[in-house]
Amino acid sequence: MEINIRSRIIDEKIDALNVLAEIKVGDYLQIAKYIIDDNEMQRKKVKSSKTVYSLLRNDLKDGCTIPPIFLAVRKEAIDGEEQEFLSKVTDDEIKQSIRDKQLIILDGLQRTHQMLALEDELKKSGENEALEKFYGRTLRLEIYVGINKIGILYRMLTLNTGQTPMSIRHQIEILYQDYVTDTKIPGVSLLREVDGARGIGIGNYKFSDIVDGFQSYLEKNELSIDRATLLDDIKSLEKLAKKGQDVELFQQFLKVFHKFMEKINQVSNDWDFTKTDYSAEYTHPFGRNVANFFLRPQVVTAFGAAIGVLEENDVITDLDELSDELDNLNLGGEPAEVYQEFLKNLEFIRSTSKKIGNSQRRYFYHFFKALLNVHGENKLDVYKAIKKARQMYNVEFL
Amino acid sequence: MSLKFSRIDDSEPLSLDKVRFQPGVNKFFLSSTQEPGDEFYCDFCFEKNPSYSHLKDSQFDVYLFHNSAFAANDIYRISDSKSRRETNRGRLGFLIPIQSLINAEHDYGDKEHFSPYAYHAIRILLTDKNTLPYKILDVPTSLFVDLEAIYGENTHVLILHKPYIKIWEKGHAIKFKIEYFLPCLWSYGYMSIEQSNFNVLYKDKEHGNGVEKPNDGVIELTSIAPDLRADPFILNLFTSFLYSQKHELIRFHLLYQVIELLIEKVFQSELESIIQDFGNNINNFYDIREKLTKVANEKSRITKLFNKYCIGQNALLEALKVSCNELLKEVNTEYEQSSPPLAVYKTRSLVFHSFRSLPAEYDGKLKVINDDFEALIIATINSFKYPEISI
Numbered sequence: 001m002e003i004n005i006r007s008r009i010i011d012e013k014i015d016a017l018n019v020l021a022e023i024k025v026g027d028y029l030q031i032a033k034y035i036i037d038d039n040e041m042q043r044k045k046v047k048s049s050k051t052v053y054s055l056l057r058n059d060l061k062d063g064c065t066i067p068p069i070f071l072a073v074r075k076e077a078i079d080g081e082e083q084e085f086l087s088k089v090t091d092d093e094i095k096q097s098i099r100d101k102q103l104i105i106l107d108g109l110q111r112t113h114q115m116l117a118l119e120d121e122l123k124k125s126g127e128n129e130a131l132e133k134f135y136g137r138t139l140r141l142e143i144y145v146g147i148n149k150i151g152i153l154y155r156m157l158t159l160n161t162g163q164t165p166m167s168i169r170h171q172i173e174i175l176y177q178d179y180v181t182d183t184k185i186p187g188v189s190l191l192r193e194v195d196g197a198r199g200i201g202i203g204n205y206k207f208s209d210i211v212d213g214f215q216s217y218l219e220k221n222e223l224s225i226d227r228a229t230l231l232d233d234i235k236s237l238e239k240l241a242k243k244g245q246d247v248e249l250f251q252q253f254l255k256v257f258h259k260f261m262e263k264i265n266q267v268s269n270d271w272d273f274t275k276t277d278y279s280a281e282y283t284h285p286f287g288r289n290v291a292n293f294f295l296r297p298q299v300v301t302a303f304g305a306a307i308g309v310l311e312e313n314d315v316i317t318d319l320d321e322l323s324d325e326l327d328n329l330n331l332g333g334e335p336a337e338v339y340q341e342f343l344k345n346l347e348f349i350r351s352t353s354k355k356i357g358n359s360q361r362r363y364f365y366h367f368f369k370a371l372l373n374v375h376g377e378n379k380l381d382v383y384k385a386i387k388k389a390r391q392m393y394n395v396e397f398l
Numbered sequence: 399m400s401l402k403f404s405r406i407d408d409s410e411p412l413s414l415d416k417v418r419f420q421p422g423v424n425k426f427f428l429s430s431t432q433e434p435g436d437e438f439y440c441d442f443c444f445e446k447n448p449s450y451s452h453l454k455d456s457q458f459d460v461y462l463f464h465n466s467a468f469a470a471n472d473i474y475r476i477s478d479s480k481s482r483r484e485t486n487r488g489r490l491g492f493l494i495p496i497q498s499l500i501n502a503e504h505d506y507g508d509k510e511h512f513s514p515y516a517y518h519a520i521r522i523l524l525t526d527k528n529t530l531p532y533k534i535l536d537v538p539t540s541l542f543v544d545l546e547a548i549y550g551e552n553t554h555v556l557i558l559h560k561p562y563i564k565i566w567e568k569g570h571a572i573k574f575k576i577e578y579f580l581p582c583l584w585s586y587g588y589m590s591i592e593q594s595n596f597n598v599l600y601k602d603k604e605h606g607n608g609v610e611k612p613n614d615g616v617i618e619l620t621s622i623a624p625d626l627r628a629d630p631f632i633l634n635l636f637t638s639f640l641y642s643q644k645h646e647l648i649r650f651h652l653l654y655q656v657i658e659l660l661i662e663k664v665f666q667s668e669l670e671s672i673i674q675d676f677g678n679n680i681n682n683f684y685d686i687r688e689k690l691t692k693v694a695n696e697k698s699r700i701t702k703l704f705n706k707y708c709i710g711q712n713a714l715l716e717a718l719k720v721s722c723n724e725l726l727k728e729v730n731t732e733y734e735q736s737s738p739p740l741a742v743y744k745t746r747s748l749v750f751h752s753f754r755s756l757p758a759e760y761d762g763k764l765k766v767i768n769d770d771f772e773a774l775i776i777a778t779i780n781s782f783k784y785p786e787i788s789i
Contacts (some may be wrong), residue, residue: 193423284505354495355551356470356503 001027001099005091006140014155015172016146019094020068026135028069029119032112035103049054056111066115068140069108072152072175073097089145098143104174106144107154149175150249168218172211176250180207183252190256201291202261205254209300214253216304220312222361223301252319256326257303263329265290267382269336278340286360287344293342298357303362306372315373325374332383341383346391359397366392399526401548412537414438417525419517419760426524427542440524440543442517443502448714452513455542458515458520459558460593461576462530463493464599465581466552466607471504472510472587474617479561480569487666490566491558493617494586496549519557523549531596543774550600554588570621574716574779578621580636581776585614590637623782631659631781640772646764647749653771654746660782664707665782666692700739708781714774718742721770725763729755742771 007020060066073094083128097103105112122131144152153171180190190207191199199207216222273279273288287293310316331338346360353359370378370392371385400415414428419442428438437763443622474493482488492515498504500784506512522528523545532548556576587609590600626632637760639652670692676686678734704715715738722741726733735741745767747755 155702210399345586350503352469353467354470355497355501359502360503 001028001347003027003098005094006032007374010020011144011146011151011155014146016144016155017089019139019145020160021094021098021143022138023098023141024135024138025115028139028141029115030260031098031103032105032116035105036112051237056114060118061122061179062113063133063137066114066139066297067141069248070105070142070144071098071103072103072144073146091267094143094145097140097145101182103143104205105178106171106174113217134203140355161317169211169215169273172215172250173208173217176211179250179254181255183257185258188254190254203258206260209295209297210254212297213257213300213304216301217253217303217308220304220305220308222298222360222365222380231280249319253307256307256319256323257300258330259326260303261291261294261327262348264294265384267329267331268339269331269335271339273339273343276336276340278343279334282343282347284309284347284350285343288352289318293339296360298360300362302361303368306368310369310372315375322372322374325380329371329380330382332385338383341386345386345393349393354395359393363389364395364397399529399597400430400739401524401526401532401543402534404534405537407442411534414524414543417521418584419446419521423674423687426520426543428524436540436541438541438543440520440545441500441596442520443500444507444513444516445547445553446517447510447513450517451516453518455521455525455527456519457516457560458522459563460519460530461556461558462549463554463556463588464552464569464590464591465495465587466602466604467587468552468554470501471496472500472611474506474507474615474618475557476556476613477616478566478619481566486559486562486565487654490619491515491556492563493554493556493583496546496553496555497551499523499555500545511726515557515559519555522557523555531591531593532786550591550596552599552602553591556583567765571786577633579619579629580633581779582620583617584636584640585609585773585776586617589641591601592637595638605612606664620780622779625663625784626782627781631655641702646761646768647753650745650749650771653768653775654776655740656743657700657703657746660703660707660778661696663782663784664699666775667695667707668699668702682786697740697743700743701737701747703778704739706785708778710781711774711777714770714777715739718767718770720764720775721767725756725767728757728763773778 002024005019005023006022009018010016011018044224081196089269118134119131122128122134130364131177144155146152153168153175163242180192183190187203190210196280237311268290272281273285276350279285287296293299307316311319315324345363348364350356367385367389370376371382372377376389400413402411402413404411412430413432416429416431418427419425420427424442426440428441429436430439472495476490476493477488478490480492492506492512494516498506499520502508508744523530523532524543524606527530530549533550535544535547538544551617555703562688565786567574568786583590589595589599597599622632635652635656643649643652669690672686672689673687675682691701704711717739719735720739720740722745723734726735726741726748729752733744733748735744750763
């Protein structure tokens, strides 16, 4: 496999190394197939238009130049101290990580699929000469080598080089997929859909829900996420990207969420809906135990949005500090009484709201805003935050 | 028939004519046979009950209605007591907000009998089998088919099970037509969505006028009276006029037109009866002349309408009398009327002939009159019946 490194530039904004490389199409397709097969999220094809993309396939056959494909080196591929690595990594080490397929495709997935489709077409029609010519064409790759994923996300959005923009959710999923293997947070693991719902509990969270929560944190919006929406406020992402140069934001988010889950579980004293004396009053309780209650997607996204807003308003300056503050979380009353108040409010929402899911998210957004506002009167008091949330919900909706 | 999506770079829309359900992931997948490749999806939030797997889309009829004042939990069983059998307990189907098809957090979310209705309603919406009106959106880059965006966030799906409709038809000895029930559904705030009004209703975010919701989660389907089913004005009233005309004066005028229509029928019926009487006893001339004079009088015909042709509406008549008298007393204390027909007639005369004497802020009181009037009119057109002729 022949790979030529043509240029290396440090992107000082996002602290990543940008490498321009050239590779033969045939070699790239071998890597691409592996990357796509290895990663279920990369398998998703974005919309195809019969007109534009059949034109592209014909142009590829005729030898057109394709814009560079953007790749990123996967986290586990980087050895040692990241900063040192970036300045000292050799061309050979970069080539090796390409050969070892330690990559994810950030942009160019559509083009990659069309190239694979053309390869398939030429093989089936027996056009061996055309196939060899196609394999022998030169393709440019731009490879980001760096661990600041928010920075990469920011760069992708500002450059917007894709013909079909990838949704921010999809980009987040791709960038942080390595957390499924290892969150680097003791006692925390992320589960995929295929791993099933049974394992979900304190410390075992659904990857897709955490991604939704993280996206809500970035967008400061808890509402049902339109998966096609791009981040509107690039400026706020820029602010986070600056922050993300020193810390891994996704990991910080996951840490503080896990801390909240641990603490709420601890102070709730094994609250179990089925063992309460009001269980007959609710045919559709929001949750039956602490994990079941707080691990619903509506709650995770509301959590993300609330801390995003509190951070934007400088009420919270650092998620790690918030994690420490959570040591002082208290229920504010007996578990049975507190959760009854919660259930009462959520039942009201369920029976009167037009869009139940959105209304629940909004309620929990107000709950977390009140709870985690470390300067507020309801600070870290669950019972007070429940009541405040209902007040705010009434103002908005009634 | 298939859902279509528009494309920026192609004048030909993308037609998703293949719809399949994948049980393991509880999703519907849509694709195009002409252009295979991308598969679009729509979630199914309920448990698909295998005991209903024998049911087919062709065994259901789906109609769309608009109502912007609702909660996602406002799901109603459509019922008819005459169709009550062991199999269906009088149920013909369900009226479901589209919000409640894409979210299971409501009282029917885990109900066994509801799931097949939800399943087939969604399939019919995704396959466009009934060619219902919808908004053609751009091809979704996320591959997610959003029913709410396609059909409208204030849209409600009326899904009826055809075998139960057959039972209804047997019991009522007529063919079932949804048009017969539009006034009944209107009385609960639901307006029929047609191709002609879809775009207007799609954008309508206004909250309704506070109509009373059905009791106990059931809508008892009541039909327009047989003698009025063919009348185009009555149908247009509930598919167009009452929705598009918001001004209270026009609303009163439209509603009173129904009274005019009905008292014309009363006049014809009474006249026939008088002529027959005259034919039977030619010496009764002076009596007959007096009857003729009386039946020509509008006030008298309105009284006869509610005493002989639409009986049993006393509560609604009383409520209307009270609201009419509120306005009449404000104009002149001596205008207060003792009976509902007189109160309606006096209000009509005031509005049509002495508009100038109405107080400047008549709107509020006229709205209360119209709300009561509308309820009475709906009950009247559903109960109108020519009296039995005694031989």
